[in-house]
Amino acid sequence: xxxxxxxxxxxxxxxxxxxxxxxxxxxxxxxxxxxxSYCMQARDVQITDRERKEWISEGTLDDNLxxxxxxxxxxxxASDDTQYWTKYTGKYFVDTSQLxxxxxxxxxxxxxxxxxxYLDEEDKGWNYITVMVRIVADESTYQNKDEKSSQTxxxxxxxxxxxxxxxxxxKPFMIWNLMGIIALISYGASLYSDFKVLKRYKEKKMEGDx
Numbered sequence: 716x717x718x719x720x721x722x723x724x725x726x727x728x729x730x731x732x733x734x735x736x737x738x739x740x741x742x743x744x745x746x747x748x749x750x751x752s753y754c755m756q757a758r759d760v761q762i763t764d765r766e767r768k769e770w771i772s773e774g775t776l777d778d779n780l781x782x783x784x785x786x787x788x789x790x791x792x793a794s795d796d797t798q799y800w801t802k803y804t805g806k807y808f809v810d811t812s813q814l815x816x817x818x819x820x821x822x823x824x825x826x827x828x829x830x831x832x833y834l835d836e837e838d839k840g841w842n843y844i845t846v847m848v849r850i851v852a853d854e855s856t857y858q859n860k861d862e863k864s865s866q867t868x869x870x871x872x873x874x875x876x877x878x879x880x881x882x883x884x885x886k887p888f889m890i891w892n893l894m895g896i897i898a899l900i901s902y903g904a905s906l907y908s909d910f911k912v913l914k915r916y917k918e919k920k921m922e923g924d925x
Contacts, residue, residue, distance in 0.1 A: 744756040744757060744758050744785070745757070745758050745759050745846070746758070746759075746844055746845070746846055748843075748844045750841060750842050751791075751841075752790060752791050752842075753788055753789065753790055753791065753803065753834065753842050754788065754789045754791065754800075755786070755787075755788045755832070755834075755842070755843075755844040756786070756787055756788075756844070757784040757785065757786040757787075757832065757844050757846050758783075758784050758785050758846065759784070759846050759847045759848070759849065760780060760783045760784050760830075760846060760847070760848045760849065761848075761849040761851065762783070762848060762849070762850060762851070763850070763851050763852075763853055764819070764850055764851065764852055764853050765853045766779075767814060767817070767850060771815055776809075776811055776814070776815070777807070777809040777811065780809055780811070780830055780832075780848070781807055781809070781832070784832075784846050786807065786832055786844070786846075787802070787803075788802070788803035788834065789801070789802060789803065790802075790803050803834070805834065807832045807833065807834065808832070808833040808834070808835070808836040809830060809831070809832055809833075810830065810831040810832075810833070810839075811830055813828045813829060813830070814828050814830055814848060814850075817850060819850075819852060823852075824851065824852040825849060825850070825851050825852070826849070826850050827847045827848070827849050827850075828847070828848050828850060829845055829846070829847055829848070830845070830846055830847075830848050831843050831844070831845040831846075832844050832845075832846075
């Protein structure tokens with residue numbers, strides 16, 4: 716194999732070795748939606764009914780949901796090979812209609828309601844992500860142990876989904892790591908071999924000069 720080919724293989728493998736962990740981290744959140752120009756990620760949210768009512772009264776419902784869900788969006792720039800991704804810093808349009816009109820069914824202490832975040836208020840067919848908001852009744856209307864049980868179940872669901880998403884990438888990640896190490900060793904061995912040949916050539920030339 717020619718030296719340039721070995722260098723090419725090494726650079727290719729090394730690039731995947733460096734960049735692949737970034738892709739693994741991108742699958743961390745519960746919800747991950749890729750659109751043509753945007754990548755959106757967010758978590759499910761759990762709030763109390765008291766918080767819901769206070770946020771609606773204060774006019775901070777949208778902002779608090781964005782914060783609690785840890786919603787973030789990256790914008791893709793296909794034509795810019797120096798910076799493919801930039802962080803979206805614009806406004807989100809939040810559909811909280813179900814959350815605002817929500818009332819607990821009789822006998823229920825915990826309910827899930829969907830909330831959708833949009834990038835474009837006028838075009839809701841693109842660039843959006845939906846999360847589940849779990850509403851827990853106030854302490855005055857249910858036993859504390861029920862809240863702890865609900866929170867534990869909710870956390871287990873998050874952990875299970877995270878583990879499921881992560882396991883999909885563990886094996887490929889290990890393979891690319893191995894390929895990167897093998898390529899690095901091969902490249903090092905090639906350089907050492909070239910160095911030995913060059914050294915031997917110089918020694919022969921010196922012997923001939925003598």
